[in-house]
Amino acid sequence: MKNGILNELISTMRERIPQDMNLANTLADILCMGKEAVYRRLRGEVSFTIDEVALLSQKLGISIDQIVGSHISNKVTFDLNLLHAPSALESYYEIIKRYLNIFDFVKNDSTTEVYTASNLLPFTLYSSYEYLSKFRLCRWIYQNGEIKTPHSLAEMHVDERIVNAHKKLSENMKQCGKTFFIWDTNIFYSLVKEIKYFASLRLITQDDVVHLKEELLQLLAVIEHLSIKGEFSENKKVSFYLSNISFEATYSYIEKKNYQVSLLRVYSINSMDSQSPHICQMQRNWIQSLKRHSILISESGEAQRIAFLQKQQEIIDTL
Structure with missing residues (x-):
């Protein structure tokens, strides 16, 4: 299940960037880290942290709920778009x-x-x-x-x-x-x-x-x-x-x-x-x-x- 979620996350990230852009370069820019550190995460040797996943979700418009939920039988997720603004x-x-x-x-x-x-x-x-x-x-x-x-x-x-x-x-x-x-x-x-x-x-x-x-x-x-x-x-x-x-x-x-x-x-x-x-x-x-x-x-x-x-x-x- 862990590998399935990682593979789907990587696949979804590839879909969110232009075809002529390199995924590792894009992630390095977003996460402000070296390319080797990014490759270790893409290979599954190091797990993405919660903060890193949240940042990628925000920058690339990825629904993490959807990715996780798709691996749970008979479950689908909806984003209620709860409002947190003060006014x-x-x-x-x-x-x-x-x-x-x-x-x-x-x-x-x-x-x-x-x-x-x-x-x-x-x-x-x-x-x-x-x-x-x-x-x-x-x-x-x-x-x-x-x-x-x-x-x-x-x-x-x-x-x-x-x-x-x-x-x-x-x-x-x-x-x-x-x-x-x-x-x-x-x-x-x-x-x-x-x-x-x-x-x-x-x-x-x-x-x-x-x-x-x-x-x-x-x-x-x-x-x-x-x-x-x-x-x-x-x-x-x-x-x-x-x-x-x-x-x-x-x-x-x-x-x-x-x-x-x-x-x-x-x-x-x-x-x-x-x-x-x-x-x-x-x-x-x-x-x-x-x-x-x-x-x-x-x-x-x-x-x-x-x-x-x-x-x-x-x-x-x-x-």
Whole structure:
């Protein structure tokens, strides 16, 4: 079992570095040790220390839980991504950074495919919009109850690093080779309902509601354009499906050559994830089954697309 874990760790580390880079040189740089000391560890003559494994996990994006868990029968591991930041804003930034790290890792690989089955609008589609992203952050702050939510989104100050992370998240998502969205037919309803609720509590102003409505209509127009064109840009395909089956959560699956991860949405904007091949295959199969019970409205299904867009506009118009 010990040798099996070491071999899998070495194999995973090789997958995480560019093909033209030497593994021993990379580990020597990360661990700040001589190459001979690295080779002794790679040959199994000396064990990696816990601190060394933790550092490699951090620098190379390796899930040690997954490697250890795969050698235990009938066990799979999920990363709950527990937040350790001292404030709601820091926790929020941690979450956004984690999503950014995933997309940074997969975005430039031509084999990358991203699947999301959701009854809520994916944040990656509207993270670059000022008022919609502010509203999402406002809701997170309010739910955590750590600091008073501003009564006006217009006056709400957002750290520049968060604004930049929002924009980069949107850009990175659009650079993936293939993206598939499977949506509930009332995808805008939940967000519109939340906006109304926050307005009724006077946590946002009526002027904020007007701006949010404008951005939702802009987003709907972008979705219409993307669904007709079928791509974000050249060779960056995007497909929209409308599900005939209800699903109770948001399921995401991301894969590229030698890498796959499944994500389940929890605690409003966070998610737990697993790189277990078994879990990833189950997640992929589940999303594929939803596709079979859905209608493709990108580059086809014109009548269904028009009806869907009209229905979403009617929902937005209730603001």
